[in-house]
Every structure is written in structure tokens, then in C-alpha cells.
Amino acid sequence: MTEQRPTGNEGTKRFYDQVGWLKQEGQTVDFHLFGMREDGPIRMALHEVHLQRVRSALSRAGKRISLLECGCGGNPARDLFDLCCDYTGVDFSETGLDLARDQLKCAAIPCDVRQADVCALPFDDGRFDAIYSAHMLYHIPEAAGQRAALHEMLRVLRPGGVLVLITANPRPLLFPIRLLKRLVADTPAIGRMADIVRRAPPIPYRVMPLGWVRQQVGPYGSFGLMIHSLPSAAFNRYVTEYRGIGKHLWRLIRWLDLSLPCAAAHLGCYVQITLVKSVIGGSHRLRQGGVPEGG
Numbered sequence: 001m002t003e004q005r006p007t008g009n010e011g012t013k014r015f016y017d018q019v020g021w022l023k024q025e026g027q028t029v030d031f032h033l034f035g036m037r038e039d040g041p042i043r044m045a046l047h048e049v050h051l052q053r054v055r056s057a058l059s060r061a062g063k064r065i066s067l068l069e070c071g072c073g074g075n076p077a078r079d080l081f082d083l084c085c086d087y088t089g090v091d092f093s094e095t096g097l098d099l100a101r102d103q104l105k106c107a108a109i110p111c112d113v114r115q116a117d118v119c120a121l122p123f124d125d126g127r128f129d130a131i132y133s134a135h136m137l138y139h140i141p142e143a144a145g146q147r148a149a150l151h152e153m154l155r156v157l158r159p160g161g162v163l164v165l166i167t168a169n170p171r172p173l174l175f176p177i178r179l180l181k182r183l184v185a186d187t188p189a190i191g192r193m194a195d196i197v198r199r200a201p202p203i204p205y206r207v208m209p210l211g212w213v214r215q216q217v218g219p220y221g222s223f224g225l226m227i228h229s230l231p232s233a234a235f236n237r238y239v240t241e242y243r244g245i246g247k248h249l250w251r252l253i254r255w256l257d258l259s260l261p262c263a264a265a266h267l268g269c270y271v272q273i274t275l276v277k278s279v280i281g282g283s284h285r286l287r288q289g290g291v292p293e294g295g
């Protein structure tokens with residue numbers, strides 16, 4: 001029997017409801033699949049740098065922000081709570097939201113979690129000062145769905161507010177195996193053949209070109225691109241920074257990340273996109289459903 005490939009947003013929701021946010025040996029399956037396993041000093045220092053980059057981008061929206069996290073799942077961004085006057089987390093996985101609710105019980109700020117599809121957010125225009133979304137966008141398998149999600153996030157963001165997205169780079173030039181896989185997947189005929197022979201991924205995954213993302217959100221404000229993490233999740237988990245070639249590779253990664261963060265965005269696997277929404281209305285006005293007015 002051939003394996004059924006998940007399709008549509010339903011495939012992502014099903015994965016996270018039935019597998020991704022379940023606990024195994026004290027950790028979620030999501031963590032076992034994608035989390036950082038070995039904690040060496042370079043990794044930990046870079047983790048802190050990446051968090052500070054997100055915090056400093058969000059701080060551009062003000063001192064105490066009303067924050068929306070899209071695709072929080074069972075891992076709400078508690079490291080950002082000291083910047084917030086209130087926090088709202090959205091996800092369509094009820095299993096993930098149950099985990100999130102447990103973690104938010106003792107939060108020092110008002111917190112709300114809502115089950116919703118990011119492609120149709122249940123909030124008024126301009127409701128939030130800032131929006132954060134990590135590793136969510138590329139799990140929406142259709143370009144039309146990703147476009148709707150981006151436009152919805154921009155609709156509920158107030159003018160002058162800040163959107164921070166952590167997403168994947170489709171052309172990670174420093175990681176040849178991953179780059180090759182992406183090139184194959186993006187070449188229609190070869191990609192279809194590769195789909196027949198390789199194991200289906202556990203979860204829908206579609207990485208849109210960064211230029212496409214820029215086209216979608218760029219007209220709404222000032223767009224910035226920066227490296228978020230050079231290595232892939234697998235590199236992070238399996239390559240030790242204590243010995244062998246790994247020691248040198250991790251030093252190179254640290255140097256690139258700290259010295260050339262904007263150039264490194266085009267070399268590595270994950271990027272931070274920051275958009276400060278324009279204060280001027282005009283063509284930037286959106287209506288619910290994520291479609292620009294007149295578009």
C-alpha cells in the first residue's frame with residue numbers, strides 16, 4: 001500500500017494534533033524531530049544572540065507591547081513575555097494549545113490562547129502592536145495559503161507595528177545536501193519523481209522563495225532580512241562542536257553569524273524577517289480573508 005501524503009492545512013493540523021505535540025520521554029515529538037539536542041557553548045551563545053535579535057526587532061513596536069504569536073503550538077514564546085503587556089497565542093492544533101495553556105498558567109501577564117487557522121484570524125484590524133511567528137509559515141503547503149496567512153497577520157497588526165517571522169531559506173548555499181534537496185523539490189518533473197521514491201515527510205512542508213515573501217509583505221512597510229540559524233535542524237542535532245570537523249564548522253558558523261548576519265541570511269537554513277508596518281494607509285489597507293483591497 002502506498003503511503004498517503006498529507007495535503008493541505010488539514011495535513012499539518014492532523015500531524016500536530018495526533019503526533020507532533022504528544023509527549024515522548026518527557027519531550028514533545030516536535031522537539032525530538034526538530035529540537036536542539038546537544039548543548040555546546042557555541043550553540044547556546046548563538047541561541048541567545050538569535051533571541052536578542054527577535055527581542056530587539058519586536059521592541060521597535062514600543063515598550064510594553066500587545067503581542068500575537070501565530071503558530072505557537074505547545075511552545076509559546078515565554079522568553080518574550082517581559083516585553084509584553086498582554087499575549088495572545090493562535091494555533092489550529094488543540095493538542096498544542098492544551099500544552100500551551102499549561103505553560104501559561106503562571107504567566108505574569110494576561111494571556112489568551114485561541115484555536116484558529118492563521119489564514120483567517122479572528123481579530124479586528126490593527127488589534128496588535130507586534131506579531132511573532134516561528135517555523136509556521138512553511139508548514140502551509142500551498143502558496144495561496146501562505147499568502148493569506150501573511151496578509152492576515154498584516155491586517156491585524158497596527159500601523160507602525162512590527163511583524164517578526166522565522167522561516168526557512170529555500171537556497172541555503174552553505175548546506176549543499178539540503179540545497180540539492182530543495183532544488184530537486186522545486187523542479188516540477190524531477191520533484192515528482194523524487195516524491196515517488198523517497199519517504200513522505202511526516203508533515204507538509206513548502207519553502208517559498210524569499211523574494212516571493214518580500215513581494216507579499218514588502219509593500220506594507222520596511223522589510224529586513226537577517227540570519228536566524230545557519231545550520232539545519234539535523235546539523236544542530238548530530239554535529240558535535242567538541243571534536244573533529246564539527247569543531248571547525250561550528251566556529252565558522254559562529255564567525256559568519258556574528259560578523260556578517262545579513263550576508264549569512266543567504267547562506268544558512270533559517271532566516272528572521274522583520275517588517276515594520278507603514279503608518280500610511282492607502283494601498284496597504286486590508287480586509288478580512290487576507291486579500292489586499294482591490295487585489
Ligand SMILES: C[S@@+](CC[C@H](N)C(=O)[O-])C[C@H]1O[C@@H](n2cnc3c(N)ncnc32)[C@H](O)[C@@H]1O
Nearest residue numbers: 016071072073075091092093117118134135136
Ligand atoms: C513547527 S511548529 C512551531 C511551534 C512554535 N512556533 C515553535 O517555534 O516551537 C508549527 C506550529 O504551527 C501550527 N500551524 C501550522 N499551520 C497553521 C495554520 N495555518 N494555522 C494555525 N496554526 C498553524 C502547527 O499546528 C504547529 O503547532
